[in-house]
Each structure stands twice: as structure tokens, then as C-alpha cells.
Amino acid sequence: MMETTEQTHYFVPSPSRWPLVGSAALFCLGLGAALTVNSLGVGKVLLALGFAILLWMLFGWFGDVIRESLNGAYHGKEDMSFRWGMGWFIFSEVMFFAAFFGALFYVRTISVPELGDMAHKLLYPDFTAAWPLSTGPGITQHYEAVAAWGLPAINTLLLLTSGATVTWAHWGLIQGKRKQLAAGLALTVLLGASFLTLQFVEYHHAFTELNLTLAAGAYGMTFFMLTGFHGLHVLLGTIILFVVLLRVLRGHFDEHNHFAFEAAAWYWHFVDVVWLLLFVFVYWL
Structure with a gap:
């Protein structure tokens, strides 16, 4: 024994x-x-x-x-500290997005209905309590909302697929299949870059054709704050996964020691979940 x-x-x-x-x-x-x-x-x-x-x-x-790490300085206690640290970091990110979702829900469920009731009709006779907010003289600039079943739906498919590819890469790492690990990471990075490219196209369309900017009332503000910060997180996650891929190609990580990969995967799955919430509450409903 x-x-x-x-x-x-x-x-x-x-x-x-x-x-x-x-x-x-x-x-x-x-x-x-x-x-x-x-x-x-x-x-x-x-x-x-x-x-x-x-x-x-x-x-x-x-x-x-x-x-x-490569010199063997980290063992069980250090590994546990890293895991707790990453867990608390992701929790802080959850709270970060919760603040913006809270602003969105407050506007949609409290502010807009209240401004549309009879008590405010004398002040805002042209206001309609609907979401996205209607536009008109004296309310906000004219704009159009972004449709859900276009680029946002494609981006949803891309991110959901990327969650599957990074999980596939994780399976390859655990099973010692280095080619599967590298291929899964490369596909995930490619899908992340594709998401960012399509989001840039969507923003260009919103600015130039829909007249949707941060100045477009509560809808424009919440739309760009939520989707913009999420896009920034996708960019960061893509860079992290690319660095992990470079380390994999250099022979780093094995079946037992690969927390850097796990941390990147945790972060990426968090980004996926936030986007699903965004798609439902910002684009769809």
C-alpha cells in the first residue's frame, strides 16, 4: 500500500x-x-x-x-486557492452583470408601466408604455429595435457550439488525446472570433440603419451596455483560450495538472450563460 x-x-x-x-x-x-x-x-x-x-x-x-507551475511549485493547497480565486472572480462578474440586468428589469417592469399610467398622462400624453419604448417628438430620437432572429440568433448558435467544443477539448485533455484537445480549443477560439465579427456587423447595422445608439433612450442604453460589456468578456475569453491553446501546442498540461485550462473553460461557460440571458431578455422578449 x-x-x-x-x-x-x-x-x-x-x-x-x-x-x-x-x-x-x-x-x-x-x-x-x-x-x-x-x-x-x-x-x-x-x-x-x-x-x-x-x-x-x-x-x-x-x-x-x-x-x-512548470517547475512544480504548486501542489494541492495552491491548486485549491486558485480554484477559490477563480470562483470568486466569476461570482464578481455575475454581480457585475446582475446590476445591468437589474437596471433593465427595473425600467421594463416598474418605470415604463408607471410612466404610462393615468397619473402621468398630463405630463407625457404621447408616451406609450411598451417595450421597446416608442419614439416621438420630445421623448427620444427615432430608432428601431434589433430583431432577435437574425445575427443575434446566429451568434447564439455560435456560442452554444463553442461551449460544446471547449467541453470536447476538456474530454480530450482528461483522456490524454492531445490532438482532440488542440482541435477543440482551436474551434472554440475560431467560434469566439466569429461571434465578435458578427457583433461588429450588428453594431454597424444598428448605428447606420436602425439609428440605435446609446442616446436612444432606455432601450439603447441598456442594449449597448449589456451587449457591449458581454462582447468585451467574449474578447477576453477568446484571448485566454488562445493563450491556453498556445500552451497546449508547447506541451503544457496533462490529465492531472491543468487548472489554467479549467479556469478558461469556467469563464467561457459563464460567458455562454450570460449570452443566453441576453438573447432572451434583450433581443427576444
């Missing part, structure tokens, strides 16, 4: 310069954004510098973590 050895210590990395570098990046980004908004030319330079420093920090910091 094999004896199991209990982990006797928790890995503590050496002091790192990367938090200080990240602080410098955020300072340049914040100051650059403020100066750019005020039409000062140096603002764009600071923005570019901030993004460059941020990329340097990301490559350097994650590179250190990857090297520590």
Missing part, C-alpha cells in the same frame, strides 16, 4: 515588481484618458504608454506564474 505524503508548506513567491508596474500602467491609463477627453494631445501618448506597460505586466506576471 502506497503511503501518501501530506503537503507540509504553502508556496510563497518571491517579492515581485509586477504590482508596481501594474500601478504605473493604471496611472498612465487614467491620466491619459482624462487628458484625451479634454482634447490634450499628450493624453493619447499616455494612453498608448499605459496600454504598453499593461501588456508588459500581463506577459511578465503570467509568465512567472506559468514557470512556477
